[in-house]
Amino acid sequence: MARPKVSIVGAGAVGATAAHWLAERGVADVHLVDIIEGLPQGKALDLQEAAPLRGYDARVTGANNYDGVAGSAVVVVTAGIPRKPGMTRLDLLKVNTGIVGGVVAEVSKRARDAILVMVTNPLDMMTYLAMRKSGFPKTRVTGMAGVLDSARFRTFIALELNVSVKDVDAMVLGGHGDSMVPLPRYSTVSGVPITELLPQERIEALVKRTREGGAEIVNLLKQGSAFYAPGLSIVEMVQGFLLEERRLLPCCCWLEGEYGLNGVFAGVPAILSRGGVEKVVELKLTDSERAMLTKSAEEVRTGQADVDKILAG
């Protein structure tokens, strides 16, 4: 059977890292697209030349146009610019709406059956934009945030308890931002909720660090933002789709009544299959958890309205 093709638009730090892990795992052939001349071709060739050393047969290609996107099973979008000093949230939204809107228009013309995995920030709004621009069904438009946010939470739990990350699971709901909702009751070490293992104030500190996880890395790096964990988080989702692993992962999904939310994207646990987001799984939430999720989703709804305004000109 031919390997499926995954296209990644945006061959920067996150896109190239995702390409690296995808090729290395042999999950798919990878096609990189970027506007910078030579960049996707150069990174693709470099990854191809690493293949004999690691023993993978995946083909890795790159281009500055969209022809090679045709036939992709999954298209990952990381294209965009980061927030620069002096830029407001709305400034960034405007610029990335222009970039990502253009990318999705090109992609959706050529890969009509693809699953779109959005990564560019602001994530939830870019996922909404992708659904509007592509006209794809909600099952095939999703965003990567929850896998990353829960990986960060898992890391901090494992470090705090000095236990193997292998035994730690965590669930994070909501938008990808300050209002995300890490759920300690549903975060466990070998099945034991962390609420049984840690005092409340330590849990609160880990939740805060998770919420601020992206900023912590930006502050350290000074230039650019995280890419190792984001790159691998993309691969977890892509692999879940392509290998029909039926993973239950927190993803940015379009809600139509789930969690009492309608017509908004938010991070929720979902079962991933070859067709895309097969099912959003509804967890029982306490009143305060539900209130936090609703608040987070309402912030996304405001962002979606901003995207609508930008598109309307």
Ligand code: APR
């Ligand atoms: N078409 C294709 N590629 C584009 C376009 C475009 N119109 N505009 C920008 N790009 C490319 C840039 O040339 C760059 O190579 O997108 C790439 C972005 O890569 P980086 O600047 O390295 O950013 P990265 O760290 O990879 O983050 C990408 O992911 O996690 C999010 O917040 C992050 O929104 C950001 C995105």
